[in-house]
Amino acid sequence: MKTKGIQKEIKEKVESIVSQFNEKTFKKNDCYYVARFNGKFLYLDRNDYGKIGPICRLTYNGKMNDWDFAIFKWSREIYDPDEWMFPGAKHIDGTVEGAMKAGLEAYPLSEGFGDLLSNMSKIFGFK
Template sequence: MPKASVPPEIQAEVQKLIDEFNQENFSDDDFKEFGNVGYSARFRSKYLYLDRDDMGRPSPICRLKWNGKMDNWDFAIYKYSDNCYDAEEWCFPGEEYVDGTVTGAMKAGMEAYEI
C-alpha cells in the first residue's frame, strides 16, 4: 500500500532527477533567449506537480501520483483547454515517453508542450 504522501527522501531523489534533466536539456545556447527555462517540482500530499519555467513563469505540464515506487507513478497531463489535469487523456504528442518514471514524464512534457 503506497504511503499517503511522497516521503522526503523521494522528494530529494526527484529533485536530483529534475536538476539532471534540466542540465542535460536546457543548458545550451538554444534556450538562452527564453531566460530561466526548466522543470520545477511542487509536492502536495501524494502528488508531484511538474511545472516548466518558460520565459520566467512556471507553467503546469503534468501531475504524477505517488504509488510507492520511483518507477510506478500515475501520470496526468495538464489540459490547458480545460484548465485541469487529466489522467484519462492519452492522445497527445509525447505520450510514448510515459513509462511510470519522472524522467519519462518530463520527456513527454517536452513533446506535448514545446518551448
C-alpha cells in the same frame, strides 16, 4: 483512511532527477522544470523564459518507476489522467524523466509564453 504524502527521501530523489534533467536538456537557465509536492502528488511545472506553467501531475504509487501520469489540459484547466492522445505520450513509462520528456513534446519550448499557449491550443483544440 488518510493518504500518506511522499516521503522526504523520495522528494530528494525527485529533486535530483529534475535537476539532472534540467542540466542535461536545457542550454540556458531561462527554461527548466520545477517540482512541487502536495500529498501523494508531484506537480511538474515548467519555467519558460520567466513564465511558469503547469505541465503534468504524477501520483506516487510507492516506487520510483511506477508513477501515474496526468497531463495538464488548458482547455479545461485540469490534470487529466485519461488523456493519452497527445504528442509525447510515447515517453510515459512510469518515471519522472519520462514525464518530463512527454511534457517537452506536448508543450514545446517557445520564445514566449504566448507561443506556448498557441501551441497548447493547437494540441488540445481550444481558442
